[in-house]
Amino acid sequence: MSDSTAAGSSGTPGTPPAPAEAIAAGYAFDGPALDLGALLWDGACLPEFQIRIPLSMLNRHGLVAGATGTGKTKTLQLIAEQLSENGVPVFLADVKGDVSGISAPGVPSERIGERAKEVAQEWEANGYPSEFYSLGGIGPGIPVRATVTSFGPVLLSKVLQLNQTQEQSLGLIFHYADSKGLELIDLKDLRAVVAFLVSDRGKPELKGIGGLSTVTAGVILRALTAFEQQGASEFFGEPEFDSGEFLRTAADGRGTVSVLELPAVQDKPQLFSTFLMWLLADLYNDLPEVGDLEQPKLVFFFDEAHLLFNGASKAFRESITQTVRLIRSKGVGVFFVTQTPKDVPSDVLGQLGNRVQHALRAFTPDDAKALKATVRTFPNSEYDLEELLTRLGTGEAVITVLSEDGAPTPVAATRLRAPRSLMGPVEAGALERAVKSSLLWSRYAEPVDRESAYEKISAEQAAAESAAEAAAAAAGAEKGAEKGAEKAKPAEKAAPKPDPSLVEQVVGSGLFRSLARSVGTQLGREISRSIFGTARRRR
Numbered sequence: 403m404s405d406s407t408a409a410g411s412s413g414t415p416g417t418p419p420a421p422a423e424a425i426a427a428g429y430a431f432d433g434p435a436l437d438l439g440a441l442l443w444d445g446a447c448l449p450e451f452q453i454r455i456p457l458s459m460l461n462r463h464g465l466v467a468g469a470t471g472t473g474k475t476k477t478l479q480l481i482a483e484q485l486s487e488n489g490v491p492v493f494l495a496d497v498k499g500d501v502s503g504i505s506a507p508g509v510p511s512e513r514i515g516e517r518a519k520e521v522a523q524e525w526e527a528n529g530y531p532s533e534f535y536s537l538g539g540i541g542p543g544i545p546v547r548a549t550v551t552s553f554g555p556v557l558l559s560k561v562l563q564l565n566q567t568q569e570q571s572l573g574l575i576f577h578y579a580d581s582k583g584l585e586l587i588d589l590k591d592l593r594a595v596v597a598f599l600v601s602d603r604g605k606p607e608l609k610g611i612g613g614l615s616t617v618t619a620g621v622i623l624r625a626l627t628a629f630e631q632q633g634a635s636e637f638f639g640e641p642e643f644d645s646g647e648f649l650r651t652a653a654d655g656r657g658t659v660s661v662l663e664l665p666a667v668q669d670k671p672q673l674f675s676t677f678l679m680w681l682l683a684d685l686y687n688d689l690p691e692v693g694d695l696e697q698p699k700l701v702f703f704f705d706e707a708h709l710l711f712n713g714a715s716k717a718f719r720e721s722i723t724q725t726v727r728l729i730r731s732k733g734v735g736v737f738f739v740t741q742t743p744k745d746v747p748s749d750v751l752g753q754l755g756n757r758v759q760h761a762l763r764a765f766t767p768d769d770a771k772a773l774k775a776t777v778r779t780f781p782n783s784e785y786d787l788e789e790l791l792t793r794l795g796t797g798e799a800v801i802t803v804l805s806e807d808g809a810p811t812p813v814a815a816t817r818l819r820a821p822r823s824l825m826g827p828v829e830a831g832a833l834e835r836a837v838k839s840s841l842l843w844s845r846y847a848e849p850v851d852r853e854s855a856y857e858k859i860s861a862e863q864a865a866a867e868s869a870a871e872a873a874a875a876a877a878g879a880e881k882g883a884e885k886g887a888e889k890a891k892p893a894e895k896a897a898p899k900p901d902p903s904l905v906e907q908v909v910g911s912g913l914f915r916s917l918a919r920s921v922g923t924q925l926g927r928e929i930s931r932s933i934f935g936t937a938r939r940r941r
Contacts, residue, residue: 418450419443421784426451428811429803433458434697436484438758438801440521442815449522453816455481455756457488459804461698461735463726463753467743467776468760473797474739477758478703479504479821481737482659485701486530491657493648495678495705499665502833503824505532517797517820528822531652532659534837535643537677538636539849541666542833544842546643546677547849550586551579553638553680554936560718561634561676562625569715571618575599578608580937584855588638591855593626598859634673640850645684647842649700663833675709679722682736683936686725689732699733707738708745723749742772743779751779755804761794783813790815 418426422443434457441451468474475498482492482504494501507527508514518525536543550558555576559569579586579595586592598604600619608614629635650658664674682702692699704710711719726736738746738754742762746754757780764770777787781802791800794815801816827833837843 418448422448422451425784425812425814426453428805429454429814431456431806433806434488436460436481436488437523437819438480439799439816439818442798442817447520447817449520452522453801453814455803456806457490457697458695458806459755459808460485460490460701461695461730461733462755462804462808463730463735464737464756464758464803465743465746465751465754466703466737466739466758466760467741467745468799469741469763471796472760472794473799473818474760475500476797476821476825477760477799477818478705478737478739479823479825480819482701482703483528483530483822486657486659488697489651489655489657490697491649491651491700492659493662493681493700493702494659495662495664495674495703497664497668497674497705499663500825500827501661502532502534502663502828503826504659504661504821505529505534505836506824506828506832508820508822508824514820517817521817521819523819525820526822530659530823531654531656532661532836533647533650533840533842534833535660535662537662537664537667537674538638539847540633540636541663542830542837543661543663544837544840545846545849546662546681547637547639547641547846548677548680548684549640549642550588550592550638551576552642552684552937554683556718556721557676557680557683557936560714561673562622562629563672563713564622564625566715566717568618568621569717571614572622574608574612574614575622579855584858587640587852587854588856589626589630589635593623594856594859596623596626632670632673634670637673637677640852641846643681643846645681646688648681648685648702671706671709672712675706678704679710679725680936682729682734683721683725685734686729686732687936689729689734691731692733693731695733698735701735701737703737703739705739707740711745711747719747719749723747723753726750726753742776744772744775755808755810757800757802759791759800761796761798762791764792780813781810785813785815787813 422441425443426441426448429452431454435454436457438453438455440447440449441453442448466474466477478494479501482494485492494504496502506529510525510527514525517523534543535546537546539545539547555569555573559572562572564572575592575596576586578584578599579592584591584595586595596614596619599608599614600616605613648658648660652658662678667674682704685700685702689699710722714722729736737756738750740746743751743759759776759780762769762773762776764773773788773791776791780787780800785800787800794800797818797820799816799818800813801811802813803811805811828836
């Protein structure tokens, strides 16, 4: 591994350098803390100086960054293991399929033994209680589904890649469906409502709140069709996943590690990154305010975070910022995982109190620019960070966290500890057995397709068409009878025109006008929406 460089002298031989002692003093916490590794100074690893992060500060959020192959995944594993040991549940997104090993004990090796000795770690193989999930049941894992209603218009606009005008129009559509009690469970429900609202009989329904242009509706419908062709229909439906499942602990008191397996959908990064945001927003909606706790209720690792922000609208970014800022008081810590801090908007980055920065590369002018920008995001340091960040080895990082009193700790170059669980994927058969043996499998495995907007609109349409045919036939028969009566009794006065039949009344009311009236009178059905426009239906 590469040596780390530092400004300043190494001091008298045999005695710790004064700058190193000062840095280490900033990590001497009184309360429970996670052990990250040993201090690096002037090319040497100093195991007597341990770098730690207070357990109580994990809900102040964090960032794990670094170039590909520098050890970010192992850092997540190391932190997740210790959180679990302290009874804190953890959520991890497994994009490449190599995090499932956290459920199994690690395999001793010469390299692990050397690392443990270097950082004064008492390494012992151990596995951790884990649950495995998948988006919509694609790939191994307990299916995680969301209804379109609860997913909301802001997040859906992100995955459909709609512009601001189209996003606003989609918001009108959701508002209409919410107010009329039209449940949008899956994508066909949304498509049915959009099609109705641009029909001749549906257009008046939206006039009072701005209307919906046929062109915009066409864009939304085409985007939905393309989205479904990518297999996205699997992700929307019921039973809807309850994000509260992530808050569970095992029988022995350790926190459960919830692993969302994403290899089967890693070619749809915008979709899974937005789904992660839905899970986080859903937690925000449901959890009560708890203030600052001795330890968080959940730590949520948001992998491939740059995908979330790429092409995001202003409203979407503002919603992320607000969620991150407010969810801390609900006992949830969020760690974004990405390549460079510049991938994260400054408003969000400013709220991430704990930083683990792995090595960066500076092969191109853009890389050099990103390196300088990263250095500027750190507090003043005894290190030459611009040089240090390009020389860190795999499993080494520059760290600064929040101390127990909320102040930033000194920047510390650190050689990280080795995870105790398996550093790689578990065997496919073992993963499948773990999924099928979970108590949650029977709750979420089978999709349910109950009556919702699509079925209601289709039924009304079929009824209206049948009524129209019957009315036409009745009108023809009535006209024929009237002509016969006129010939038989030319002097008789015409009979008074009968009242409209029930069929004629239905047809005259408009195809869906009766539906809109009936569902609109269902008390308590209108859905309240939160920061992201997400919602959970009342049950």
